[in-house]
Amino acid sequence: MANIETFYDVMRRQGITRRSFIKYCSLTATALGLGPEFVPQIVHAMETKPRLPVLWLHGLECTCCSESFIRSSHPLAKDVILSMISLDYDDLLMASAGYQAEAIIDEVMTKYNGNYILAVEGNPPLNEDGMYCIIGGKPFVEQLRKAASGAKAVIAWGSCASHGCVQAARPNPTRATPVDKVILNKPIIKVPGCPPIAEVMTGVITYMLTFDRMPDLDRQGRPRMFYSQRIHDKCYRRAHFDAGQYVETFDDEGARKGYCLYKMGCKGPTTYNACSTIRWNDGVSFPIQSGHGCLGCSEEGFWDKGSWYARLQHVDGFGIEASADKVGAVTAGVVGAGLAAHAAVSALKRIRCKKDDNQ
Amino acid sequence: MSVTQSNVLRDEDLKETHLQGLSARTLHARRLMTVYVYEAPVRLWHWVSALCILVLCITGYLIASPLPSLSGSPSEHYQMGWIRYLHFAAAWIFAIAFLGRVIWAFMGNVYAREMFYIPFWRVSYWKGLIDTILVYAFIRSRGKKFVGHNPLAVTAIFFCFTLTSIFMIFTGFALYSEGTGMDSWEAKLFGWVIPLLGGHLSTHFLHHWGMWVIILFVMIHVYTVVLEDIASRQSLISAMTNGYRFFKDDQPK
Numbered sequence: 001m002a003n004i005e006t007f008y009d010v011m012r013r014q015g016i017t018r019r020s021f022i023k024y025c026s027l028t029a030t031a032l033g034l035g036p037e038f039v040p041q042i043v044h045a046m047e048t049k050p051r052l053p054v055l056w057l058h059g060l061e062c063t064c065c066s067e068s069f070i071r072s073s074h075p076l077a078k079d080v081i082l083s084m085i086s087l088d089y090d091d092l093l094m095a096s097a098g099y100q101a102e103a104i105i106d107e108v109m110t111k112y113n114g115n116y117i118l119a120v121e122g123n124p125p126l127n128e129d130g131m132y133c134i135i136g137g138k139p140f141v142e143q144l145r146k147a148a149s150g151a152k153a154v155i156a157w158g159s160c161a162s163h164g165c166v167q168a169a170r171p172n173p174t175r176a177t178p179v180d181k182v183i184l185n186k187p188i189i190k191v192p193g194c195p196p197i198a199e200v201m202t203g204v205i206t207y208m209l210t211f212d213r214m215p216d217l218d219r220q221g222r223p224r225m226f227y228s229q230r231i232h233d234k235c236y237r238r239a240h241f242d243a244g245q246y247v248e249t250f251d252d253e254g255a256r257k258g259y260c261l262y263k264m265g266c267k268g269p270t271t272y273n274a275c276s277t278i279r280w281n282d283g284v285s286f287p288i289q290s291g292h293g294c295l296g297c298s299e300e301g302f303w304d305k306g307s308w309y310a311r312l313q314h315v316d317g318f319g320i321e322a323s324a325d326k327v328g329a330v331t332a333g334v335v336g337a338g339l340a341a342h343a344a345v346s347a348l349k350r351i352r353c354k355k356d357d358n359q
Numbered sequence: 360m361s362v363t364q365s366n367v368l369r370d371e372d373l374k375e376t377h378l379q380g381l382s383a384r385t386l387h388a389r390r391l392m393t394v395y396v397y398e399a400p401v402r403l404w405h406w407v408s409a410l411c412i413l414v415l416c417i418t419g420y421l422i423a424s425p426l427p428s429l430s431g432s433p434s435e436h437y438q439m440g441w442i443r444y445l446h447f448a449a450a451w452i453f454a455i456a457f458l459g460r461v462i463w464a465f466m467g468n469v470y471a472r473e474m475f476y477i478p479f480w481r482v483s484y485w486k487g488l489i490d491t492i493l494v495y496a497f498i499r500s501r502g503k504k505f506v507g508h509n510p511l512a513v514t515a516i517f518f519c520f521t522l523t524s525i526f527m528i529f530t531g532f533a534l535y536s537e538g539t540g541m542d543s544w545e546a547k548l549f550g551w552v553i554p555l556l557g558g559h560l561s562t563h564f565l566h567h568w569g570m571w572v573i574i575l576f577v578m579i580h581v582y583t584v585v586l587e588d589i590a591s592r593q594s595l596i597s598a599m600t601n602g603y604r605f606f607k608d609d610q611p612k
Contacts, residue, residue, distance in 0.1 A: 218541055220554055228541045244438030246428040254428050263425060269537075270559035300558045311423060312567060324564065325424065328571030335575055339582040345497060346590055353500075 005086070008047040021046070052209055053108055053116040055147050056090035059140045060133045060167050060176050061122025064195040065158040066092050072198035073282040080202050084209055085117075091135070102136045105143070109150045117208070118151035120144065122160045124182055125167070125174035132174040141182060148183045153214060155189045155204065156180065159297060162190035162221075169303035180221065187214055190221040192273075194297035199278050200226045220300075222272065231268035231294050234276040237261070255291060265309040266293030273298040366390040366609055393605040394506055396470050396598055404460045405599055411453035412573060418446035419570050423563075447535065454528050470507040474516045484510050504592045504606055512583070519576040523569055530556070530566040 005013075011021055025042040029035070034042075058066075070077045070093075081087045087094075089104045096104070108116055122140075125132040130139030148154055156179040159165035167176040180188045191204055204223055207215045215223040232238065240246070241260040248254060248263060262269070268276070271294050275286040287294055293309070296302045306312065312323045368388040373379055378388065397405075421442050429436050464472045478484040487510035493499040495511070503509070508516065533552035536545035537559065556562045588595045598604035 219550060224541065230537060233538075239433040242440040243433035243436035244426060244429045244442075245433055245436070246425060248428055253430075259428060263428075267560065270563060272559075296560065299560060302560075305558070305560045305564075312564060324567050324571065325420075328568075328574070331571065332574060332578065335578055339578065342495070343582065343586065346586055349497065349500070350590060 006047060006050055007084075010051065011046075049212070051084065051086040052205075053112045054085045054087050054119055054205075055105060055108055055116060055151075056087060056093075056119040056121065057140075057144060057147060058091055058135075059120065059122030059124050059144065059160070060174065061158065061160045061165075063092055063121070065121045065160075065201070066090075068195035068198045069157075069201045070198075071281065072202040077198070077202065080205055085205060088116075105147055109147065113150045115152055116150070117153055117155060117205075118147050118186075119155040119157055120161045120179050121157040123164060123168070123176050123178055125176045126182075127173070127175040132176075144179070144182060148186055151186055153187045153189065153208075154179060154183055155191060156221075157191055157201065158196055159192045159194045159302070162192040163300040165194055166303050169301075188221055189214060189217065189223060192222060192227075192298040192300075194302075196298070197226075197274055197278050197280060200274055218272075226274045226278075227272045227298070229272065229274075231271045231273055231276045231288070235268055235288060236276065237288060250291075258291075261288060261291075261293040262311065264293045265307060265311055267296030267299070267302070267308070268294040271296040271299050389607075390609075391605040391607070392609055393603045395602055396468075396506060396604045397602045398463075398467050398471065399602065400459070400463045401467060401471055402599055402602055404456050404463070407456050408453060408460075411449045411456070412577065414445055414449040415453065416570055416574060418442050418449065419567075422446060423567055450528075450531050450535070453524075454532070457524055457528060473507050473513055474521050477514065477517055484513070487511075488514065502591055503612075506593075506604065515576065515579065519572055520580075523572045523576070527566065527569045527573070530562050530569065533562055534559075534566060 008021065011024075012018075016024075022039075022043065025046060026036070026039050028042055029038045072080065081093070088108045089101070091101060094101060122133075124130060124139070124141035124144050126141060130141040133140040135143050156162045160167065160176075161179045164172070164176055164178045167174060168178070180190070189204060191201060193200070200223075203226065204215060207223070207225070215225060218224050218227060232241070235241075237258060237260050240258070241262055245257075245259040246254060246263040247259045247261050250264065260266070266288065268288060275294070276288065279286045279289070295308050296305075299305075310323065312325065366389045368383045368390055370383050372390075373381060373383055373388065378386070422439075425439060425442075429438060461475070464475055487503060487505070490499065490503055491509045491511040494502040507513075529549055529552050532545050532549040536543055536550050539545050541550070553559055553562050556565055584595045584599075587593075588597075592607050594605045594607075
């Protein structure tokens, strides 16, 4: 692996002096809360660790993950791509095309076998032998399986790769399947969201580079540092929720005053993501701040779970817009009427029995 | 009803009792057999749970469909906060009471175990079930006598109350763990429920359905208890208040 560029090599190549490099390592140690005795360790790591080779595949998707990723500001996407990782294949961003492009996958797979990261954006459709998504003349699922076979770990970018997203919504005609249902023998980090927040994406990569291990994952395989709390837990409108102040319609006084969007079907209370802390577009805003409820795009099956403007999921098979409450209330009414009828018949029967007794 | 006439007392039966000298006929005096069925912990649990269910249904409904919006500064109100607090407090009491009830099933009498299983292999259960259904359908007029619950009640309580309560406790604590955080013991003990049921929103949804199952159960429960207390051959309401069930006749069948 002697021919692989280390971080130190890259920094020197970009004109950074050794003195600045040591300063940078000291600052990093301080930032991470480590003592001065850790500086040599960081220096050593930067001098010896090769840049992480990444293959970035695109399946059935809309490239919104990539659109989000290239807008990352902390760290800048260009720093991630050009300095931190060695993004060897990304058919959206790379200049090469055709045979030249596809050959890189084989090259990386042989050169860094077991040491590269496979990032997957989108998911493979499995119906018709995967013919709904063709990359380089072959079904995407084949490219995915092949590239995953030598990967150290797989990052599932976005809701498509993590959960299936819109193309897997009912009735899912192409049988679009999340990555973790196809790749079963590799550790998978799910970074859901449609798209995921740019800083979350670069943050996951930075973490894996810095500590050389997978971030802590929750039960559903999401990095805990970004997905351990709900939008609701850190929402700046939370005080209005606890007080009982809600937007009732999008044009009312509450909407103008920035009340809680719970009644407008905001999915913040059921959505795990970092939107209310990191926010979007370099921290400018996020959906709730713009006056619209959270759609819950980073939650599994969010397309299929009822209206974006109602808290309760719709119920199929009871008319178009039946909610659990309507079905429950109607059932309670029917049962109540049944009990009343039963009571009436019981009373009549008793009166008749009494008469029989008295005779 | 003719069955109620079976233990009628005559004037001479009242001799050497506190009713001596009174007319047995005008008093409709009867002799009753009473048995001690529901022990004190069972009765206490029953009424505590009933109160909790009332609070849980009202507050739970208001969490899903909040009251009209309040105006003014948010620091002046804590309406949803209080509603959620009441819901969680009642849920804690309900869950602990249920746990206590499970423990009492091992310590108490045979009737303390009735709500936790269906005696599937017992012929008398199926016979009694059919018999009770026929009585409720007005096909048979004279029901059997039961010391504990009748088999139809056992079935309804097991499926609509016991299993639903366990489901509500598990989904409830799983949802509660969303607030206490991923490292809390609630999340460790109950967090697995959420992915199993298809995510956070689905868990909320099914927890809401559970409320309606319990509401329907309570409606039918209250009605049948009153009906049975009037029309059946044993008492029900007093059995759950003082523990003693009396039979209105001593006939063997």
